Amino acid sequence: MLNLPKKKYLMKANLNKIINFKNNIYYYLNNKIINIFLLDGPPFANGKIHIGHILNKTIKDSLIKFFYFKKYLFLSNLGWDCHGLPIEQLNFLNNLFFINCRKFVCNVINIQKKDFFSFNYFNNYFIYNTMQPRYESYQYKIFNYLYLNKIIKKEKLPILWCYKCCSSLSYSEILYKKINSYSFYIKIKLLNFFLIIWTTTIWSLINNQAVFFLKNQIYIIFKSKNNKLIFSNFLIYKIIKILKIKGKVCSFINGIFFLNKRYYFFLKSIFLYYNKKNIFLNNNFIEKNIGSGFIHCAPSNGLEDYEIYNKKKNINFFNKRFFIKSIKFFNNINVFYFSKIIFKILKKRKMIFLEKINHNYMFCWRHKKPIFYYLSNQIFIDLNFKFKNINIKKILLKKMKKIIYIPFFIKKILFNMINFRHNWCISRQRYWGVPIILNKNKICYYKNLIKTFGSHIIFYLEKIKKDIFDVWFDSSILFLFFKNKKIIIEGKDQIRGWYQSCIIINFLIYFNINLNIIISHGFCIDSKGEKLSKSSKNFKNLKDILKKYSNEIIKLFLLEHDYTKNIIFNILNFENTNFTYKLIRNFLKFLINNFYKFNFIKIKNLFFDFWIIKKTNNILIIINKLFLNFSFFNIIKIIKLYINFINELYIEYVKYNLYICKINSLIRNSSLFTLYFILIFLKNNLFPILSYSSNELDKFFKNSYKKIKNYNIFFSYFIKIKILLKKDIIFYKNFFLLNKIKKDFFNIFSKKIFIYNFFWNWYNNIYFFYKFKKYHFCFFSKNFKYINKYILNKNICNICYINKFHNLEEIRFYA
Known part of the structure; x- marks a missing residue:
């Protein structure tokens, strides 16, 4: 009578049922720290x-x-x-x-x-x-x-500002994009000379308060027609090309000459509002190969400019929406339109020159609009704070x-x-959030109200500004x-x-x-x-994806790829994952459907079964290490390779043992025990990845865990297996020889030869069985040297110790 598999485990998972962990997990947690x-x-x-x-x-x-x-x-x-x-x-x-x-x-x-x-x-x-x-x-x-510990301070500083959000931004709200734009070279008058200053933000020229230079750099005086231009000695050929001028170098000037020199604001003749003289400041961070050697400084629109300028009186002619304010004829003009006006005026006067550049610029991730530095009162956490001079x-x-x-x-x-x-700027100019209160007494006063009603109650009780955390x-x-x-x-x-x-x-x-x-x-x-x-x-939409693929396949898809890199989300990758999922389910189906009428008591493992268990234990150690290294995609790869390995090497051999052999025979029990071990191994290691499929196996193991109520996969561990073998060393020596013979056969026939069984008999002989095409081969362990000798000489006809069998029953009888 054939022992055919019973349909217990279906190919399709029961994904509608959600596993209830809450009822039985506390049993597991009681004795934990x-x-x-x-x-x-x-x-x-x-x-x-x-x-x-x-x-x-x-x-x-x-x-x-x-x-x-x-x-x-x-x-x-x-x-x-x-x-x-x-x-x-x-x-x-x-x-x-x-x-x-x-x-x-x-x-x-x-x-x-x-x-x-x-x-x-x-x-x-x-x-x-x-x-x-x-x-x-x-x-x-x-x-x-x-x-209270003075780590948080209120200070006026240029901060990253989005004119659409009308608020300061954090670094996480910024996107950097490469854009094609222009840098600008502008002529300003100093004594009888014209200096060439450089900037990339033409809109900030209205807030100019200084010009940066390098005091240790040599500058040249270049005579072109009636004008004498001053710029860096390192950039002479580049600037001549951009300005499209001809002339010659008259003399050289050391950078120290410009120290503490003053100049009139170069837009004074255009905007009649600023009569003060601005100053030249030394900046050691200027790069010698960029610009012209002189850089425009607007402390209200740049953090580095603000730190070097270090003055309390900083002019700022932009409001929160970056419209011009307090200037006649230009009030309420947008910053982008204003930059076009300045460019047209300076171009007419031949005071500005362009250079095309490609560089990274900051954008608001929410509105995808460019952002600027804006001088504003904000609340900061000081990261350079010193505690007891540390x-x-x-x-x-x-x-x-x-x-x-x-x-x-x-x-x-x-x-x-x-x-x-x-x-770290922790203040934002918005309403929906936790309002900032810079008063210890008020925080203590509202403490109980906040605990009861929430922080928004403060907006009703206090006339506070639009500032939240x-x-x-x-x-x-x-x-x-x-x-x-x-x-x-x-x-x-x-x-x-x-x-x-x-x-x-x-x-x-x-x-x-x-x-x-x-x-x-x-x-x-x-x-x-x-x-x-x-x-x-x-x-x-996730619902559209779930119509075609189950949520377990989506989870497997995400874990099957290296999550430390970007994951390409397309149909082809999903189909590959679907194939992996079917491979795993089909293998589990074979294991569980053949697992019945099995006695755990007094099991003796045959050598081939023992070797499979040893191999599984080795893979278990590798998987544990990968889990501890959080390498889920490698775990899935190893499980796939393991399933393919077992399918090729073991399943064909074990089918005869399961279907043909007697129910209580040593051969069948040994094979079933190996399948049981593989099943437990896969169940426990697949559960973190495929919870539904793994948890479906639990009902087939309830009889083994009768003591625990509400049995769940959390309570199942690997069983300690005692293999009843005394001569493992002899076995492994023979097995290595077996592999060598297998390679020799492979070289002769150029075909895959399949080893499917070997037994240990009373006289310490090992019977090995090969399958090649339709024939089955059997030989003894004592004949290894003799067989190898003839195989290497390729004289197969003279191998008298190999017998051909046309079916498996003859082999069993012979063995």
């Missing part, structure tokens, strides 16, 4: 989830599930960033602005929460959002501490070196960003709730945002960084290499 905490960087609650959210949550979810197997208590949270401009721009009614914003955010959180739970993401700690009253009250407490930044950078970075190159990026950062300051407070070991996993765009804010705030409060590992993943991109995002409108 908190080891690691995975911090979830809060996404903005401003719309439906997209593929970037799925990538981030999938990596975190796989990591959490793996660490549970390793008996760690790996706590995680789920949170939302609820403040910021995207919500404010929804044009709610002014009277009910805060109520409408709050309703909108709560609705979005509920939608996103359902979407996340539909993907079966595991969260075992708490859910939070940054607009919770208790969270906001704790934020004020942290702010008050930093303000530079805090140096200690911070030392602490950062102890963190593990994946991939490694982000260490240098993050390190340099914080090293060259002087301050930066959203990265809001979300960085989460870091302070937990002092134990932490891991953070976010997209590479957070290197400029959340990563920095968390590290800075955590260090300033605890004087330490309670962070172990930083993992950064790439973006999902289209076939053109552009990031899939809502703003660029090149992203398909």
